[in-house]
Amino acid sequence: MQRLFNNPDDIVDETVAGFVRAHRDLVRLSDANPRVVLSHACGTGDRVGIVTGGGSGHEPAFVGYVGETLVDAVAVGELFSSPTAKAFLEAIRAADTGKGVAVLYGNYAGDNMNVKMASRMAAKEGIEVRTVVANDDVCSAPMADRGRRRGVAGEILMWKVGAAKAATGAALDEVQATAQRAIDATRSVGIGLAPCTLPANAKPNFEIAPGTMEIGIGHHGEPGTAVTDLKPANDVADEMLKIILDDHDLASGDEACVLLSGLGATPICELYVLYDRIERELGERGIGVHRAFVGNYFTSLEMMGATLTVMKLDDELKELIDMPAASSGLTVRSAG
Amino acid sequence: MQRLFNNPDDIVDETVAGFVRAHRDLVRLSDANPRVVLSHACGTGDRVGIVTGGGSGHEPAFVGYVGETLVDAVAVGELFSSPTAKAFLEAIRAADTGKGVAVLYGNYAGDNMNVKMASRMAAKEGIEVRTVVANDDVCSAPMADRGRRRGVAGEILMWKVGAAKAATGAALDEVQATAQRAIDATRSVGIGLAPCTLPANAKPNFEIAPGTMEIGIGHHGEPGTAVTDLKPANDVADEMLKIILDDHDLASGDEACVLLSGLGATPICELYVLYDRIERELGERGIGVHRAFVGNYFTSLEMMGATLTVMKLDDELKELIDMPAASSGLTVRSAG
Numbered sequence: 001m002q003r004l005f006n007n008p009d010d011i012v013d014e015t016v017a018g019f020v021r022a023h024r025d026l027v028r029l030s031d032a033n034p035r036v037v038l039s040h041a042c043g044t045g046d047r048v049g050i051v052t053g054g055g056s057g058h059e060p061a062f063v064g065y066v067g068e069t070l071v072d073a074v075a076v077g078e079l080f081s082s083p084t085a086k087a088f089l090e091a092i093r094a095a096d097t098g099k100g101v102a103v104l105y106g107n108y109a110g111d112n113m114n115v116k117m118a119s120r121m122a123a124k125e126g127i128e129v130r131t132v133v134a135n136d137d138v139c140s141a142p143m144a145d146r147g148r149r150r151g152v153a154g155e156i157l158m159w160k161v162g163a164a165k166a167a168t169g170a171a172l173d174e175v176q177a178t179a180q181r182a183i184d185a186t187r188s189v190g191i192g193l194a195p196c197t198l199p200a201n202a203k204p205n206f207e208i209a210p211g212t213m214e215i216g217i218g219h220h221g222e223p224g225t226a227v228t229d230l231k232p233a234n235d236v237a238d239e240m241l242k243i244i245l246d247d248h249d250l251a252s253g254d255e256a257c258v259l260l261s262g263l264g265a266t267p268i269c270e271l272y273v274l275y276d277r278i279e280r281e282l283g284e285r286g287i288g289v290h291r292a293f294v295g296n297y298f299t300s301l302e303m304m305g306a307t308l309t310v311m312k313l314d315d316e317l318k319e320l321i322d323m324p325a326a327s328s329g330l331t332v333r334s335a336g
Numbered sequence: 337m338q339r340l341f342n343n344p345d346d347i348v349d350e351t352v353a354g355f356v357r358a359h360r361d362l363v364r365l366s367d368a369n370p371r372v373v374l375s376h377a378c379g380t381g382d383r384v385g386i387v388t389g390g391g392s393g394h395e396p397a398f399v400g401y402v403g404e405t406l407v408d409a410v411a412v413g414e415l416f417s418s419p420t421a422k423a424f425l426e427a428i429r430a431a432d433t434g435k436g437v438a439v440l441y442g443n444y445a446g447d448n449m450n451v452k453m454a455s456r457m458a459a460k461e462g463i464e465v466r467t468v469v470a471n472d473d474v475c476s477a478p479m480a481d482r483g484r485r486r487g488v489a490g491e492i493l494m495w496k497v498g499a500a501k502a503a504t505g506a507a508l509d510e511v512q513a514t515a516q517r518a519i520d521a522t523r524s525v526g527i528g529l530a531p532c533t534l535p536a537n538a539k540p541n542f543e544i545a546p547g548t549m550e551i552g553i554g555h556h557g558e559p560g561t562a563v564t565d566l567k568p569a570n571d572v573a574d575e576m577l578k579i580i581l582d583d584h585d586l587a588s589g590d591e592a593c594v595l596l597s598g599l600g601a602t603p604i605c606e607l608y609v610l611y612d613r614i615e616r617e618l619g620e621r622g623i624g625v626h627r628a629f630v631g632n633y634f635t636s637l638e639m640m641g642a643t644l645t646v647m648k649l650d651d652e653l654k655e656l657i658d659m660p661a662a663s664s665g666l667t668v669r670s671a672g
Contacts, residue, residue, distance in 0.1 A: 002529035002546060002640050004569040004606040014569075015605040018612030022628040025669075059604035060631075079605075193338035196603075210338060233340040233350075265601035267532075267637040268395035269351040269415075270340040276354030292358040295396075295664075296632060301603040304338050304638070328631075331667045333361075 033090040049095025060329030067327025082110030088118035100128035100172035106151025130176035139216025154186040164320035192217035194304035237277035252286025261297040369426040385431025396665030403663030418446030424454035436464035436508035442487025466512035475552025490522040500656035528553035530640035573613035588622025597633040
């Protein structure tokens, strides 16, 4: 295992410590809980607070999306494990300005349980909490059973939209409804080319045979829908796009926001090779890309592969996606 | 080889095409040469133009540093190969506004030759060109022979400083002198944990035995100064820092800009583990980190490992590093 760590038990603490040092212009550590990272504006102003959280090993997710007009507070879990209910609760407390808190998170059993528990405890303290659960991962369950679908990189676009809506001064119900609309308009699909290894385990979490790829694989190696021969990049791009378009209602004349993320070890140039095909193929169908994010946005340690996320835009979603925002993981500049 | 490409011969063209599509708010392709990427402000205004270039496979370098108050024009080479003199010439032509062009590039034989040739051709066309050659890679030659040292991720800080100086309206001589001062104040060191594979070769470019690491390795796998057992991250951080500090004149009370880049496949959380130690160790010596960049800034396909770059700051360098700038690879926001 060619990796850089000290005691495997300390990786998350050391990651958070290094992260907060490196990005202190954007974030700070909670005084109350060392597994909660806050934006400098967290808990201030007259707006709904935005909270998320999830397992570590997906950097820049989740901590990398704490920032200005982005997430206010993140609860940090162990590698590939949910944060505790206590960490979610502290994130909610920190983010509340009296207007309530929207917890926008991904559909995993541990996160569901701990967010639910934290929300109940927060309610007892008089903090109003609403949740939106991301379930953008098309291959994780059929559309008819969308409640079982996992959340993957589409969460980033949900955070972007939810935080922008909160910045407009919208009430909690509106922020929740808009974040829900954002994730409802979003589909993702992942492909895996090589597995990842948790340092404490010292052997791969799952297997992908050389010369093959796994379509529909999850962020933690959850099984996909098919294992096929590894194909040329254009065929891979087409396959990913087909899965998304077959599940979505994008039509000619529509505009989309596209996020293509590497899973950790796939060279960045290859992401651009994929993206080139994806934008051209969308164009062939009359679908314009209003804004694209290409890079390592939501990784799984040193897994090889990529996730494609497509959000169908309407006027409001476009405006919220375009609102300037700053974080270490994602920056949107002011126009012009 | 678990990788995403079509015909290996097309990777660079497809990377550039996808890159320009994804980041069209920041960059455009030259009409005159498909291997030249330009900022939107390239060739406009009354300022010195900033040009660089280098081989592909190091994304976001080099194209990712084209942007606002950053590089104006980049010449793009094949994977791990110098751009042609023709591409450098076209980049120089595009970047010239009449105030001359500073070509800030890395010390590699092919780049030296092609930049020299392009500069001569540009001079014949009446364009004044000055060059600064980055040689920040400590382990590539002894200090007494600094002219043989390679340029690595320190180039990014040189571009940042040179472009900021140009934005102040400084003359070509001043931009050249300041970029030179920037790279003179900068040292880098790389460590390799696993090699990378050029798609056309289909086998690793070099070897690093499991359980070992190579200290001082170059961006293309150029041999380092030692192969040792792979150590805990803190020891690796200490070793990298020692190499830099032994070669540098940083003293207690100094401030530094630190850039820690992954080489491609090292998980991002591990970069923060390393960074945490590095900033603490600098602090122990009374050296403050004014600004840090941690992430995949200058990669080598799917190589595992990292490079550490430290620039000693003075008042002017600090101001130039802090000047707002925007590119897909690096963004500095306006203060406050």
